[in-house]
Amino acid sequence: MCQNCPQPQGFLAELIDSGLLIDTGVDGLYGRSGLFEEVIARFDDLITRHGGQDGAEIVRFPPAMSRKHFEKSGYLKSFPQLAGTVHSFAGDERAHAQLLHNVADGVDWTDGQISTEVVLTPAACYPLYPVVAKRGPLKTEGALFDLQSYCFRHEPSKDPARMQLFRMREYVRFGTPEQVTEFRATWLERGQAMMASLGVPLNLDVANDPFFGRAGRMLANNQRDQRLKFELLIPIESEEKPTACLSFNYHQDHFGTTWGIQTAAGETAHTACVGFGMERVALALFKHHGYDVERWPASVRDVLWP
Ligand code: ATP
Numbered sequence: 001m002c003q004n005c006p007q008p009q010g011f012l013a014e015l016i017d018s019g020l021l022i023d024t025g026v027d028g029l030y031g032r033s034g035l036f037e038e039v040i041a042r043f044d045d046l047i048t049r050h051g052g053q054d055g056a057e058i059v060r061f062p063p064a065m066s067r068k069h070f071e072k073s074g075y076l077k078s079f080p081q082l083a084g085t086v087h088s089f090a091g092d093e094r095a096h097a098q099l100l101h102n103v104a105d106g107v108d109w110t111d112g113q114i115s116t117e118v119v120l121t122p123a124a125c126y127p128l129y130p131v132v133a134k135r136g137p138l139k140t141e142g143a144l145f146d147l148q149s150y151c152f153r154h155e156p157s158k159d160p161a162r163m164q165l166f167r168m169r170e171y172v173r174f175g176t177p178e179q180v181t182e183f184r185a186t187w188l189e190r191g192q193a194m195m196a197s198l199g200v201p202l203n204l205d206v207a208n209d210p211f212f213g214r215a216g217r218m219l220a221n222n223q224r225d226q227r228l229k230f231e232l233l234i235p236i237e238s239e240e241k242p243t244a245c246l247s248f249n250y251h252q253d254h255f256g257t258t259w260g261i262q263t264a265a266g267e268t269a270h271t272a273c274v275g276f277g278m279e280r281v282a283l284a285l286f287k288h289h290g291y292d293v294e295r296w297p298a299s300v301r302d303v304l305w306p
């Protein structure tokens with residue numbers, strides 16, 4: 001380990017000392033212990049117990065998506081600062097020799113890297129829209145999907161709840177404005193009840209995404225004013241600034257228009273999603289109930305290990 005680098009402090013240091021998270025030397029990039037994964041799996045199961053009866057179609061994508069689809073999604077317009085792209089070496093032997101020299105000299109060796117056809121998934125629902133679009137118009141009842149993916153966001157931080165690679169479970173609803181807003185209202189209630197059953201302090205609030213640049217400020221204000229995004233916040237790293245553990249997003253016709261998704265009646269589809277930050281919820285549980293799951297409150301254990 002680097003001697004001069006600042007050592008992890010506070011909750012992050014505790015998580016690493018307890019073995020729940022494994023330091024890789026990169027902020028926001030951690031290994032997870034078996035116990036940490038067990039808690040994630042139990043929470044994953046709890047989500048299914050709350051949402052599984054709705055008949056969502058289960059789809060799992062790898063943590064990367066088509067670069068073409070990513071470009072079309074508009075992500076680069078809104079969040080260029082968070083995007084992670086995959087590049088690869090495509091040079092000849094001379095270029096290879098140069099690359100190795102650069103690595104050995106500790107200088108930038110990534111010059112000759114070219115972009116591949118894949119980028120890292122920024123949110124679990126991003127790979128889904130082009131798939132749904134390709135299927136043609138929705139049925140009368142719309143559509144509902146159950147997703148989970150590792151997601152990448154370039155936001156390195158000492159806050160253990162702000163990772164660069166983390167898992168997001170999502171339910172995503174497609175349909176008329178009525179169908180989609182009803183879905184979100186249902187999950188606003190359900191999400192709060194579900195998290196209350198885990199005995200952690202909660203607070204629901206309107207929120208906005210970190211849209212880039214000056215034009216982004218207007219988008220963020222508009223998102224807030226129209227109450228398009230809600231977050232269920234739980235104190236993890238800080239009491240004053242609690243962490244968003246669940247998000248409830250109404251995209252209106254944004255993705256429907258981008259991808260040309262139509263309802264059965266031929267209108268542009270509206271979409272909404274509820275996102276569960278798997279690592280954040282696990283961290284909230286360890287924060288509030290301690291590192292020894294055997295000693296978590298019986299009511300919480302009964303919910304997670306029914
Ligand atoms: P924040 O405001 O904290 O940056 P967000 O608004 O960017 O969160 P969303 O884009 O709504 O979060 O993502 C859905 C869920 O994914 C969030 O509710 C959160 O639980 C989780 N999440 C988002 N970013 C991270 C991250 N960097 N590390 C771990 N979990 C995250």
Ligand code: ZN
Pocket residue numbers: 123124125126170172249273274275
């Ligand atoms: Zn989503």
Ligand code: MG
Pocket residue numbers: 210
């Ligand atoms: Mg964010």
